[in-house]
Amino acid sequence: xxxxxxxxxxxxxxxxxxxxxxxxxxxxxxxxxxxxxxxxxxxxxxxxxxxxxxxxxxxxxxxxxxxxxxxxxxxxxxxxxxxxxxxxxxxxxxxxxxxxxxxxxxxxxxxxxxxxxxxxxxxxxxxxxxxxxxxxxxxxxxxxxxxxxxxxxxxxxxxxxxxxxxxxxxxxxxxxxxxxxxxxxxxxxxxxxxxxxxxxxxxxxxxxxxxxxxxxxxxxxxxxxxxxxxxxxxxxxxxxxxxxxxxxxxxxxxxxxxxxxxxxxxxxxxxxxxxxxxxxxxxxxxxxxxxxxxxxxxxxxxxxxxxxxxxxxxxxxxxxxxxxxxxx
Amino acid sequence: xxxxxxxxxxxxxxxxxxxxxxxxxxxxxxxxxxxxxxxxxxxxxxxxxxxxxxxxxxxxxxxxxxxxxxxxxxxxxxxxxxxxxxxxxxxxxxxxxxxxxxxxxxxxxxxxxxxxxxxxxxxxxxxxxxxxxxxxxxxxxxxxxxxxxxxxxxxxxxxxxxxxxxxxxxxxxxxxxxxxxxxxxxxxxxxxxxxxxxxxxxxxxxxxxxxxxxxxxxxxx
Numbered sequence: 001x002x003x004x005x006x007x008x009x010x011x012x013x014x015x016x017x018x019x020x021x022x023x024x025x026x027x028x029x030x031x032x033x034x035x036x037x038x039x040x041x042x043x044x045x046x047x048x049x050x051x052x053x054x055x056x057x058x059x060x061x062x063x064x065x066x067x068x069x070x071x072x073x074x075x076x077x078x079x080x081x082x083x084x085x086x087x088x089x090x091x092x093x094x095x096x097x098x099x100x101x102x103x104x105x106x107x108x109x110x111x112x113x114x115x116x117x118x119x120x121x122x123x124x125x126x127x128x129x130x131x132x133x134x135x136x137x138x139x140x141x142x143x144x145x146x147x148x149x150x151x152x153x154x155x156x157x158x159x160x161x162x163x164x165x166x167x168x169x170x171x172x173x174x175x176x177x178x179x180x181x182x183x184x185x186x187x188x189x190x191x192x193x194x195x196x197x198x199x200x201x202x203x204x205x206x207x208x209x210x211x212x213x214x215x216x217x218x219x220x221x222x223x224x225x226x227x228x229x230x231x232x233x234x235x236x237x238x239x240x241x242x243x244x245x246x247x248x249x250x251x252x253x254x255x256x257x258x259x260x261x262x263x264x265x266x267x268x269x270x271x272x273x274x275x276x277x278x279x280x281x282x283x284x285x286x287x288x289x290x291x292x293x294x295x296x297x298x299x300x301x302x303x304x305x306x307x308x309x310x311x312x313x314x315x316x317x318x319x320x321x322x323x324x325x326x327x328x
Numbered sequence: 329x330x331x332x333x334x335x336x337x338x339x340x341x342x343x344x345x346x347x348x349x350x351x352x353x354x355x356x357x358x359x360x361x362x363x364x365x366x367x368x369x370x371x372x373x374x375x376x377x378x379x380x381x382x383x384x385x386x387x388x389x390x391x392x393x394x395x396x397x398x399x400x401x402x403x404x405x406x407x408x409x410x411x412x413x414x415x416x417x418x419x420x421x422x423x424x425x426x427x428x429x430x431x432x433x434x435x436x437x438x439x440x441x442x443x444x445x446x447x448x449x450x451x452x453x454x455x456x457x458x459x460x461x462x463x464x465x466x467x468x469x470x471x472x473x474x475x476x477x478x479x480x481x482x483x484x485x486x487x488x489x490x491x492x493x494x495x496x497x498x499x500x501x502x503x504x505x506x507x508x509x510x511x512x513x514x515x516x517x518x519x520x521x522x523x524x525x526x527x528x529x530x531x532x533x534x535x536x537x538x539x540x541x542x543x544x545x546x547x548x549x
Contacts, residue, residue, distance in 0.1 A: 187450075191451060209384065
């Protein structure tokens with residue numbers, strides 16, 4: 001076929017690594033060194049970004065609305081903290097165990113989201129999150145209950161790099177894990193598997209009618225996303241040496257949804273961009289007005305939604321008359 | 329006629345579908361031969377779409393059995409029926425609005441070739457999938473819009489894509505022209521039975537329409 005090339009190129013174009021992506025990741029990896037005083041916030045941004053990317057897999061690519069994603073975040077955090085405290089203090093083994101347990105929980109909970117509409121899923125995921133919160137609260141012999149799980153001491157990373165107080169090792173650790181899982185997620189969403197997820201998101205009826213096993217796909221992606229959220233939770237517990245009930249709280253699930261709203265769904269970098277903007281804003285505004293920072297974040301979100309992300313980034317497009325008509 | 333042509337491909341016995349107090353299909357029994365074409369005609373609300381939904385597994389019948397190529401498929405999920413060769417189009421286009429026609433066909437062909445679960449290689453990395461997409465795009469005059477978002481396409485293109493998706497679920501050896509002229513001529517909904525071995529495949533569609541004239545025109549072709 002003479003036009004076999006354009007189709008191939010069009011399909012491959014989206015998954016080719018672009019130069020700005022390389023620059024972004026190199027900058028990210030250099031950040032703990034360049035901005036060593038801000039290593040702690042960099043670590044936090046990387047963790048929130050990973051959490052948001054995991055939510056994007058189910059919300060942006062598969063269309064599963066979840067208000068209980070913190071369930072897996074908390075599960076990963078508590079698993080990692082308990083594993084370090086009771087079994088082995090090695091961070092990487094702890095991370096793997098935490099991801100495994102979160103995926104197990106995700107696979108179990110996926111049974112609750114394969115049926116129903118957006119609203120029922122919203123309620124069910126919310127419910128699962130609340131159940132886990134209460135479990136962590138009541139099982140205080142294991143989790144420390146409302147006091148949180150203290151005294152988590154981690155060994156050096158790869159047996160060599162100690163976690164320092166400035167948080168530089170922590171930041172590199174989190175960014176490396178984020179990068180690794182991000183690359184996996186990027187392969188996944190650009191594969192035939194990822195395409196079938198988008199098909200389910202766009203039209204579940206037709207997805208079934210072309211032979212996609214919809215329920216199986218939902219179970220798999222929900223489990224994968226749970227594992228990634230668990231990894232994010234594990235990173236937080238390991239780098240702060242602490243796990244508390246706050247990890248399971250509703251506001252975690254809501255915040256990560258806000259991060260995606262800021263950055264955009266269905267585009268993996270949305271989670272990363274959203275995490276950077278959201279965390280920096282939270283940090284800056286709460287430094288200026290510690291009492292009213294949520295007001296300003298709220299105002300920003302309202303403006304973002306009313307004006308639109310595209311026009312907020314390119315304000316000149318609001319006035320096409322003065323700056324030349326838009327293409328269409 | 330050869331014995332293959334007389335073979336019953338799809339049959340239904342005593343299909344009943346009740347929605348609460350309404351009986352949409354009442355005791356439908358049908359036998360469809362391989363290679364035959366049938367028309368299902370009736371006014372609005374007669375239960376034509378319900379019957380198609382029952383046959384393809386979107387709805388579960390209140391009573392009755394459905395047999396495809398000698399095997400009972402009554403309990404099978406829709407996607408499992410597709411794997412056995414029963415593909416449909418929809419009266420109201422059911423497309424993937426945020427994807428392009430190229431992506432839509434690539435994912436459908438990938439799924440049909442059993443690659444839908446692959447998560448590592450990229451969607452465009454399989455040569456035979458790309459080749460098939462090319463053919464379908466060409467056949468359905470969609471090459472010029474293959475990279476546009478489906479939601480911005482004109483109705484005609486959307487309808488063509490609707491049929492192209494259904495054909496993408498069938499064997500590529502099917503002599504395309506025979507097939508899609510029949511399917512494409514009917515702006516309504518059809519069901520196509522694929523023979524896994526015989527290439528004379530989609531010769532046995534049920535065409536569904538509201539009026540007889542259009543149906544006769546279709547069946548004559």
